Amino acid sequence: MRILLLVVVGCLLVAHSAAAQFADSLQLAAGVVGTAATKGYQPLWIIANRYGTISDQQVDAAVYLRVSNQHVFAKKQPAETPGQVRKPGFYVGYGAALYNNNHLGSTFLNQGYVQAGYRTWQLRAGRQREYTGEIDQSLSSGSFGISGNALPIPKITLAVTDYTPIPFTHGWVQFKGQFAHGWLGDAEGITNVFLHQKSLYLRVGKERWSFYGGLTHFAQWGGTFPSGRAPSRFSDYLRIVAGASGNDADPVYHQGPIDIDNAVGNHLLIPDFGVTFRKNNSTFRLYTQTIFDKGVGDSANASQRDRLAGLKILWRDRLVGFSWETSRRSLLQKVLVEGIYTKYQGGPVIYQGRDNYYNNGTYIMGWQYQGRIIGTPLFINRAAAENYGFDLNANAISGWNIISNRLIGVHLGAKGNLSERLTYRLLATHVLHYGNYYNTAYFTPAKNQTHLLLELPYRFPHFALAVAAASDFGDLSNNAAGMLRCEWFLR
Numbered sequence: 001m002r003i004l005l006l007v008v009v010g011c012l013l014v015a016h017s018a019a020a021q022f023a024d025s026l027q028l029a030a031g032v033v034g035t036a037a038t039k040g041y042q043p044l045w046i047i048a049n050r051y052g053t054i055s056d057q058q059v060d061a062a063v064y065l066r067v068s069n070q071h072v073f074a075k076k077q078p079a080e081t082p083g084q085v086r087k088p089g090f091y092v093g094y095g096a097a098l099y100n101n102n103h104l105g106s107t108f109l110n111q112g113y114v115q116a117g118y119r120t121w122q123l124r125a126g127r128q129r130e131y132t133g134e135i136d137q138s139l140s141s142g143s144f145g146i147s148g149n150a151l152p153i154p155k156i157t158l159a160v161t162d163y164t165p166i167p168f169t170h171g172w173v174q175f176k177g178q179f180a181h182g183w184l185g186d187a188e189g190i191t192n193v194f195l196h197q198k199s200l201y202l203r204v205g206k207e208r209w210s211f212y213g214g215l216t217h218f219a220q221w222g223g224t225f226p227s228g229r230a231p232s233r234f235s236d237y238l239r240i241v242a243g244a245s246g247n248d249a250d251p252v253y254h255q256g257p258i259d260i261d262n263a264v265g266n267h268l269l270i271p272d273f274g275v276t277f278r279k280n281n282s283t284f285r286l287y288t289q290t291i292f293d294k295g296v297g298d299s300a301n302a303s304q305r306d307r308l309a310g311l312k313i314l315w316r317d318r319l320v321g322f323s324w325e326t327s328r329r330s331l332l333q334k335v336l337v338e339g340i341y342t343k344y345q346g347g348p349v350i351y352q353g354r355d356n357y358y359n360n361g362t363y364i365m366g367w368q369y370q371g372r373i374i375g376t377p378l379f380i381n382r383a384a385a386e387n388y389g390f391d392l393n394a395n396a397i398s399g400w401n402i403i404s405n406r407l408i409g410v411h412l413g414a415k416g417n418l419s420e421r422l423t424y425r426l427l428a429t430h431v432l433h434y435g436n437y438y439n440t441a442y443f444t445p446a447k448n449q450t451h452l453l454l455e456l457p458y459r460f461p462h463f464a465l466a467v468a469a470a471s472d473f474g475d476l477s478n479n480a481a482g483m484l485r486c487e488w489f490l491r
Contacts, residue, residue, distance in 0.1 A: 031487035043470040045453035048377035052151035062101035139413030150372035155182035187365035194222040221265030266360040290318040333416040380404035406434040449474035
């Protein structure tokens with residue numbers, strides 16, 4: 001606690017010193033979040049998509065201090081399209097969020113970054129909150145890529161942060177994207193794992209109609225296994241960027257559990273498409289994401305397994321969503337409905353199917369960071385399975401860290417204004433879990449589960465209070481919880 005206090009005081013002194021110079025953009029807040037559940041763990045929507053800030057315990061409290069600042073060297077530019085935020089010229093910024101939870105036993109930086117940019121172009125380094133895909137961060141069940149469920153991953157990123165007109169298209173065609181290198185650190189059976197991430201999105205349209213399409217590529221690579229170091233040279237990095245297979249003639253590709261016939265590393269690609277329509281004060285959005293976890297293959301030919309070929313843009317496994325939003329202040333400000341289907345995964349024939357989303361035979365932690373799923377929180381990992389009373393040593397369960405990735409679900413999100421200062425957020429999700437293709441007997445018949453959340457934030461001039469109630473019920477768990485958040489705006 002003394003170390004935590006010293007760090008907090010240090011942050012306050014830095015923020016106070018910065019306030020004299022950049023008082024126009026400095027934001028400083030401190031808060032506490034208390035959670036209590038009827039079981040020894042929390043319901044899904046109390047902890048999911050909160051960037052790893054809430055511990056999964058029956059009773060706990062988290063205290064935090066958050067600071068951010070941005071210094072602009074030129075005036076902001078006008079917005080290009082309706083609803084778009086005006087972008088500054090040259091600017092530098094920083095941010096940090098220090099948390100303590102787990103009965104005062106865990107102190108960590110949820111955010112800690114520096115950034116510099118010009119208009120929509122930005123270079124940043126550190127740990128910063130993000131999510132991928134054109135989804136509503138507050139109401140969606142979560143992106144297949146990064147949903148904000150896990151602690152942010154430290155990265156160096158070059159990004160175009162918002163849609164930017166392509167020259168000579170008169171503003172009708174815009175793009176955005178990023179290229180990043182990250183550090184996943186140590187995980188089960190491996191140390192010093194890297195992350196490669198890149199994306200490119202195109203949007204066509206202006207005021208009333210617009211259409212977008214994009215692709216995000218993730219790859220876990222590098223690291224050291226007990227049997228040797230995984231390929232980590234620059235030439236190996238180029239293979240990661242291109243999604244290329246290993247080099248059988250290179251001795252490096254024969255140390256550690258490396259599958260030379262597959263693409264080097266653990267790859268995940270997320271195609272993302274949608275359309276937006278605006279009329280008067282309303283905005284309608286229809287969007288979809290699918291997931292590409294490995295390529296097609298031939299089960300009879302070992303050299304033709306899991307080729308990264310043929311993006312499954314029309315794949316039946318996908319997230320589909322529709323939302324409506326009004327710019328007027330009203331009781332119903334926005335409503336969103338999503339359907340999610342990941343049951344197929346290429347079918348039950350190994351190498352031709354059994355895609356086994358988020359699991360990987362080389363990077364056995366799967367698509368997780370520090371014990372939490374990076375993408376959609378609707379999948380069940382080993383930590384959640386243990387909460388639900390699964391026998392993790394059973395043959396049907398052991399061997400994979402994502403216990404259930406085959407599911408059918410429907411999700412509803414809504415938010416609005418109950419008064420001038422009081423708002424609400426409602427999430428309701430129903431899921432049928434089918435496990436994965438290696439434990440279907442354990443999930444026959446399918447396991448039904450419902451997750452609910454009602455959150456009521458109240459904003460004062462220099463203080464905010466939020467209460468929330470959540471409930472899970474079904475074949476896996478019956479659990480209820482409450483949450484209370486108090487936040488003071490110090491600057």
